[in-house]
Structure formats: C-alpha cells, structure tokens
Amino acid sequence: MNQEKIVMIGNGMAGVRSVEEILNLRPDHFHITIFGTEKYPNYNRIQLSKVLQGDTTISDITLNDWSWYEENGIQLYPGETVVRVDTEAKLVQTSKERIVPYDKLIMATGSLPFIVPIPGADKEGVTAFRDIQDCEKMMSVSKEYKKAAVIGGGLLGLEAARGLLNLGMDVDVIHLSCTLMERQLDETAGSLLQKELEKQGVNFFMNKQTAEIFGDERVEGIRFSDGETMKTDLVVMAAGIRPNVSLAQESGIDVNRGILVNDYMETNIPDVYAVGECAEHRDVVYGLVAPLYEQGKVMAARICGEPAAGYAGSVLSTQLKVSGVDVFSVGEITEDEETKTIKMFDDWKGMYKKIVIRDGKMTGAVLFGDTSEGNKLLRLINKKADVEEYMGAAEEAAGNMAAAMADGELVCGCSGVTKGTITTAIRQDGLTTFEEVKACTSASRSCGGCKPLVVDLLAHTLGDQFEKADQKEPVCGCTTLSRDEVVESIRKKGLTHTREVMNVLGWQTEDGCSKCRPALNYYLGMINPMEYEDEKESRFVNERMHANINKDGTYSVVPRMYGGVTSAKDLRKIADVAEKYDVPLIKVTGGQRIDLFGVKKEDLPDVWADLDMPSGYAYGKTLRTVKTCVGEHFCRFGTQDSISMGIAMEKKFERIGTPHKVKMAVSACPRNCAESGIKDIGVVGVEGAWEIYVGGNGGTHLRAADLLCKVKTNDEVLEMIGAFMQYYREDAVYLERTSVWVERVGLDHIKEVLADKAARDAFNTRIDEALSVTKEPWKEIIENKKIRKELYETELVSLTK
Numbered sequence: 001m002n003q004e005k006i007v008m009i010g011n012g013m014a015g016v017r018s019v020e021e022i023l024n025l026r027p028d029h030f031h032i033t034i035f036g037t038e039k040y041p042n043y044n045r046i047q048l049s050k051v052l053q054g055d056t057t058i059s060d061i062t063l064n065d066w067s068w069y070e071e072n073g074i075q076l077y078p079g080e081t082v083v084r085v086d087t088e089a090k091l092v093q094t095s096k097e098r099i100v101p102y103d104k105l106i107m108a109t110g111s112l113p114f115i116v117p118i119p120g121a122d123k124e125g126v127t128a129f130r131d132i133q134d135c136e137k138m139m140s141v142s143k144e145y146k147k148a149a150v151i152g153g154g155l156l157g158l159e160a161a162r163g164l165l166n167l168g169m170d171v172d173v174i175h176l177s178c179t180l181m182e183r184q185l186d187e188t189a190g191s192l193l194q195k196e197l198e199k200q201g202v203n204f205f206m207n208k209q210t211a212e213i214f215g216d217e218r219v220e221g222i223r224f225s226d227g228e229t230m231k232t233d234l235v236v237m238a239a240g241i242r243p244n245v246s247l248a249q250e251s252g253i254d255v256n257r258g259i260l261v262n263d264y265m266e267t268n269i270p271d272v273y274a275v276g277e278c279a280e281h282r283d284v285v286y287g288l289v290a291p292l293y294e295q296g297k298v299m300a301a302r303i304c305g306e307p308a309a310g311y312a313g314s315v316l317s318t319q320l321k322v323s324g325v326d327v328f329s330v331g332e333i334t335e336d337e338e339t340k341t342i343k344m345f346d347d348w349k350g351m352y353k354k355i356v357i358r359d360g361k362m363t364g365a366v367l368f369g370d371t372s373e374g375n376k377l378l379r380l381i382n383k384k385a386d387v388e389e390y391m392g393a394a395e396e397a398a399g400n401m402a403a404a405m406a407d408g409e410l411v412c413g414c415s416g417v418t419k420g421t422i423t424t425a426i427r428q429d430g431l432t433t434f435e436e437v438k439a440c441t442s443a444s445r446s447c448g449g450c451k452p453l454v455v456d457l458l459a460h461t462l463g464d465q466f467e468k469a470d471q472k473e474p475v476c477g478c479t480t481l482s483r484d485e486v487v488e489s490i491r492k493k494g495l496t497h498t499r500e501v502m503n504v505l506g507w508q509t510e511d512g513c514s515k516c517r518p519a520l521n522y523y524l525g526m527i528n529p530m531e532y533e534d535e536k537e538s539r540f541v542n543e544r545m546h547a548n549i550n551k552d553g554t555y556s557v558v559p560r561m562y563g564g565v566t567s568a569k570d571l572r573k574i575a576d577v578a579e580k581y582d583v584p585l586i587k588v589t590g591g592q593r594i595d596l597f598g599v600k601k602e603d604l605p606d607v608w609a610d611l612d613m614p615s616g617y618a619y620g621k622t623l624r625t626v627k628t629c630v631g632e633h634f635c636r637f638g639t640q641d642s643i644s645m646g647i648a649m650e651k652k653f654e655r656i657g658t659p660h661k662v663k664m665a666v667s668a669c670p671r672n673c674a675e676s677g678i679k680d681i682g683v684v685g686v687e688g689a690w691e692i693y694v695g696g697n698g699g700t701h702l703r704a705a706d707l708l709c710k711v712k713t714n715d716e717v718l719e720m721i722g723a724f725m726q727y728y729r730e731d732a733v734y735l736e737r738t739s740v741w742v743e744r745v746g747l748d749h750i751k752e753v754l755a756d757k758a759a760r761d762a763f764n765t766r767i768d769e770a771l772s773v774t775k776e777p778w779k780e781i782i783e784n785k786k787i788r789k790e791l792y793e794t795e796l797v798s799l800t801k
C-alpha cells in the first residue's frame, strides 16, 4: 500500500499522544517518522518532579517504549534534531544530514526553559529543569554539594525545591513577585503555601531580582539587584518557559509567541501542523498536558480526514506535586468589580477555599489544605455551571461524586477521558482493576491526579464485584505483574534467580531496573532462605558495601551495641580505631549507637577487622537498632528490665532481611523514654506485663504505633514479635515500612491472624529458619580476598544506586 508520509519534529508528550490518536483512527494509513533531540523514547516529563523527589525512577517514567515504535511501524530517530524544513519541496533535514520527505509535517517542538539573561548564567552548576539530563545533573550535584538556589517560585520551581530538599540540600527559592505561584494562586493561598513550604525547610527570598551569578568556572553565589548576595553551589532556573519556534520561524511558518495555528492546529503553510507547547491558539500558548492532548485529538482527526469539532481553547487547572501540600487552582482566580466569591478560610487548620463567580456562573477556584473538591470544581467550572448547582450538589458533597457525574463529564483532564468512556470500557471489556482502566482508556497516565476518581468510578460501576484487593500496582515499569502475582509465581514455579523470574514472567526489559531488581532479590530470599544465594549486585549501594555512603564519598561505620549498651572494652576499641584511621567525626545516633563518619572505602575491611564487633546494619533493610530505656534497675519508675528485653530482641532478630528497615524500642514504663510509640515495633512495660505496639514511624510520615497486644513474659514478647516480623516479611511490598503496611492490611486483620497460636508457631518456625542462615557480613568480607578486591578496591558498576 502506498502510505502517506507523516514526519513529526519532536518526540515529546503532546506529539506522541497525537500520533497515538492518528494510529487509533487510521492504523495502517500513514508511514510515520519521528525526530527527537532527546535520546530517549517518549517519557512522562511531568514525572520528572517525582523522580527528583525520589518517588519514582527515570526507568519508570517511559510512556512509549522502543517496542511501541517498532510495533506501530514508526521510524524513530532519537538524538537527532531537525535543522531545516523546506516547505516547498516538502523535506526536512537533520543534524545528521539526513533528508526525509513528508506529505504532512507536524511541529511538536515543545518549549525551551527561560534562562534569565544575567551574567554568569552559563557557569557550571547552573541548570534548567526540563528534561532527564537536567534531573540527573541535579541529583549528581546534590551528592557533592550542599546549597541550592531555585530562581522562580512557580509550579516548576517549587517542585524542584522540594526535590532538592529530599536530596539533602539546603534550598533557597528566589521569587520575583511577593506571592508564590501568582499565576495560579491569590495572595491568601500563596502565603499559606509559603508558610507550609517554610515548615518543610525551604527558605524564601521574595520580591527579589537576580542580577548576577558569580564564581570562577563554577557558581559560588548570587548577587541581587539590591546589592545583597547569597552563597550557593547550584542554581536552578525555573522562571518560565518559551515556545520553541526558531525552526518554524526560519522555515517561513507564521510565528508570534508560538507557532500560529487555527482551530485544527493547521499553520499558514498547507500540510504543516503544530501541536503542544510550541503552538499558539487564539492568542494562548498552553504549558500543561491536558489542553495539549485535546489539541492532539483534534489535529489527528483533521489529518485522518475525520469530521471533528475544532479546538476551542481550554480552562486550565493545576495541582502542585509536592507531598504534604494540597494546592489546587482552576480557571479565573483574580477578582474584579463584576465577580463575586464564595470564600472559606480556616486559619487554625490552614485551609482555604475560594470560588470565583461571574454572572452567576462559576469561573474559577483556588483550594489550599483540602483539595478533595478539586475534581468537582473543575467539572463545574468547565461547564460554566450555575453557582446553585455547586451549592445543591448534595450527593457529591456526601462523597458520591462518581454517581453524580454525567457520562460526558471529564474525569481525566490530562487525557480528556470522560466518565462515559471509562464506564463503557469497564462494562464492555470486563475491566476490574485500576491498572486495566488506565491501560485501556489512558485515564491517569500523566499526572495521576485523577486516580482516586477513576478508582471510585470502578467501584461505582462494578458495585459488589469491586474488590479493593484487586487494585494491583505493578512491581515497576518492567512488568504489569503486581508484587503478589510475582511472589505467587516464584512460589508456584519454584523460581530461584532474578534473571529466571524476569525470563519466565516475561519482563519487558532485559536487565530489570533499580526498582525491581532489589525487590526480586528480597522476595527470592524471603521465600527460599535456605537455598537462595543473595545477589549483591541487585542491592542498593549501602547494602552492597555494608556501610552508609556519605555525601563526600566516604563511608560511615556503626558497630552493633545490643540494646544501646556498651562496655569500656568496646569503647576503647572504637576510640583506637577512630584514631588509627583519622575518623573525622564520631557521633552518637538517635538509635543509641556510635557512628564513625568519614571512613575511606579502602579502609572499611581493616576498620571492621580492628573493631572485631558485629555490624550494626545501619545501612540495611533489616533490624536496625533496639533502643532501650534504663529500666527497673536504675529508674525509679521502671516496672520491667527493659535493657535485657531489648538485648534479647536485638540478638534474636539481628541480620534478618525485611522489606524495609525495622526499628525497635523497649521502655520500662509508659513514660516511654525509648520512644516505643514511634517505632516499627515498640515494647512498653506495665505492671506485670509488656504491651507490644506496631507500625510506628518517627520519620517524614510521623505515625503513632498501634497496640497489638499485651503479654506477660519475655518469651511471649519474642514469640509475638517473631510472628509479626515474619508476617510483615511475607506480606509487605518491598520498601513498604511497617507503618504503611499496618494501615494497608489493617490492625484488626493483623491481630486476628496473630491471635491464632498455630499461625504464630508457623511464622516463628519460618523466621527461625531464615535467621539460621544469616551470617555476620564483615567476618565474611574480611576473610574473603575476592570480595574485598571486588567491592572495596574497585568500583562496582550496578543498576542500583
């Protein structure tokens, strides 16, 4: 068949979505060629913020992998830039001198980050935040340097700031205006947002104009227009974006701010279209994916010759992707003489809501603190609903929004998916899980903000057939299988090695990724502890090295001190080692241990040989420490011997592999000096008994532990903890802390399972088996020349960082 030739310039989110729409309409009609400057397949740029914040990895954000291009007969040229378009001869020419003819040309060149034109903007250590390379650059700088400055307090700047905080940097945000996100928020919401982010640790310089970035080759600081200066090691430019139009301009295509297009995304040149952030439609250039996907749909219909209404512009809605901060904005946010507003401000709880009304119709809204109404407001504002409809939406207010929505209403703004499309797909294709709905309809494929509503719709449509437990999450982007399916297959098929798991279960990547490799290594070891040989190369660097890596590339050493108790002999050894190896910092940790910071990698085996103490596993997904209070022997409130109890717990469970780190504590009375209430497992002495608490967490997601049970003897404590630990080991998703697992599974359910003595015994038999094969790691390393050489004298390259 003589196929029409489409050439697309730009392999980004808007362009590739348009190609998907074309393939849906006319699968075999076109021969499609795509050029992309970036060397990756189409990935979810939106999720870069989540990558920086540590919630996902680069390997997990691919939207269309290499095989998608191949399966759809698309000729992709990654890492190749189109440098010339001849619209007369209908040809494009690339940076590699390739010349390709087209029948239809799509310009999808996106935007370029706006680099504030000041002296020093080209210094090393100055970066934008637009693509994978920028993201990798920031992550790498954070390993070496401490201070970061972000120029711009918009969505991008604030998401970058949170990411850099998570990477351990001190972060200053420099903002031109006096309130944050002034394009999306009013002053009240902007200042609430600032306060919240200050609480999280971000420092703000408001109303500031940057005049210069100084330093030799590398950035050292910033000078403001008022003469003030500040020091920094990294500058992130997040001061807006500019449509990437130079190629179009040089090719004689009409350009204003963006490439000018009509309602069908056609430019002034026949057969040349523009879509995405590079396009300007009715004076507006959009910078969010929802409108860009709408444009793509209209353009695809036009290219395929299908009848479709033209693109009429979009109402914009945004949500900041920073955990712990709920901010939502849609449509018009400023007030004038002709607008009225509904406002609610709860200073105590830090909650704010404003709805803007013009001529009785809802035209915009801002939410801070509680964004649960976001979807409802977006829907009502999109259809310019009367304010009465909002006031009277009782069913929705009662939480049944999925039922209240009309079929034609939008559920996923990013992908333009309506309720009708989702419910029809659920019914016609027999979908039962969120992942199936996502794969089938594209809802939730971009920012993920609509996931709760999609799940509600699934529950509403399936009624009694909806099974919460079925709503599986794949282990990672390399497979569609969930943790439970993988674990079940390992058990049933007797799989024994990560590669075997990947082969047999049809992994979509050859080597897996940094998310699935350590998880598979854990599941295999958990299921078959007696036979499985741990794969060091699948472990995270700290676990591989049996030491925590520090910012400057040195390591820290924490010897085991059972129950936080030490002796003069051990202290002397620690002091000798610290002197012999010039340890720059000795610090007592929150878990009552002694940490030697700044040890050189090559010295690690000798340090451990000289210490001759067990590893404190301060780096591992295992039992870290058992913190104890002084207890009955020295404290007048003590009702129990907390120290002996803690030592017994630590001696019993040290070295056991767990889905995530496990911290324990024992306090001898409810005054709780060892902080048992915020540990994974906390034991508290009361008159004649011990209370066992589980699922506590003192970290970012603070959670008080729940009372699991009360027992009388020390043996019963060990029995109950053994059963709880093994249940957690067998049931939790890798990297799920007990605090999250307990909430997910439910305390009542855990209590019910562990109330059964036979079940407890079985759990204890299995954990004892796993414990019986654990080995003291440093003993093995010191004695094994090969391991010493491989790990400590050469650089081991691995997927897992």
Ligand SMILES: Cc1cc2nc3c(=O)[nH]c(=O)nc-3n(C[C@H](O)[C@H](O)[C@H](O)COP(=O)(O)OP(=O)(O)OC[C@H]3O[C@@H](n4cnc5c(N)ncnc54)[C@H](O)[C@@H]3O)c2cc1C
Binding pocket: 009, 010, 011, 012, 013, 014, 015, 016, 035, 036, 037, 038, 045, 046, 047, 048, 049, 080, 081, 082, 083, 108, 109, 110, 111, 129, 130, 131, 156, 244, 247, 275, 276, 277, 278, 286, 287, 288, 289, 290, 292, 321, 447
């Ligand atoms: C960190 C971050 C977070 C974001 N979060 C959100 C969010 O939460 N919600 C939301 O809606 N939006 C968000 N956005 C914006 C969203 O990612 C963009 O609107 C969207 O990616 C734009 O798609 P596009 O295809 O127009 O441009 P792009 O995705 O930028 O794709 C354009 C591609 O074309 C390539 N290209 C350019 N010129 C050429 C040439 N001459 N030859 C070959 N290739 C070329 C570029 O290298 C680029 O890969 C975010 C953006 C960033 C950076």
Ligand SMILES: NC(=O)c1ccc[n+]([C@@H]2O[C@H](COP(=O)([O-])OP(=O)(O)OC[C@H]3O[C@@H](n4cnc5c(N)ncnc54)[C@H](O)[C@@H]3O)[C@@H](O)[C@H]2O)c1
Binding pocket: 116, 151, 152, 153, 154, 155, 156, 157, 159, 174, 175, 176, 177, 180, 181, 182, 183, 208, 209, 210, 238, 239, 240, 241, 286, 287, 288, 318, 319, 320, 321
């Ligand atoms: N959650 C989301 O939806 C999300 C997240 C990230 C990025 N994005 C999109 O990515 C694009 C880029 O985001 P952005 O935040 O850079 O754009 P933006 O234009 O929304 O914000 C830039 C901010 O920088 C400030 N600014 C400009 N010049 C400055 C200077 N010299 N010094 C200090 N501050 C300065 C502006 O006042 C503005 O608030 C936008 O289209 C945005 O919508 C969206």
Ligand code: SF4
Binding pocket: 629, 630, 631, 632, 635, 636, 637, 638, 639, 642, 667, 668, 669, 670, 671, 672, 673, 674
């Ligand atoms: S928890 Fe109770 S027993 Fe233990 S040190 Fe504190 S007050 Fe004393």
Ligand code: FES
Binding pocket: 411, 412, 413, 414, 415, 443, 444, 445, 446, 447, 448, 449, 450, 451
């Ligand atoms: S609203 Fe962004 S993925 Fe659905």
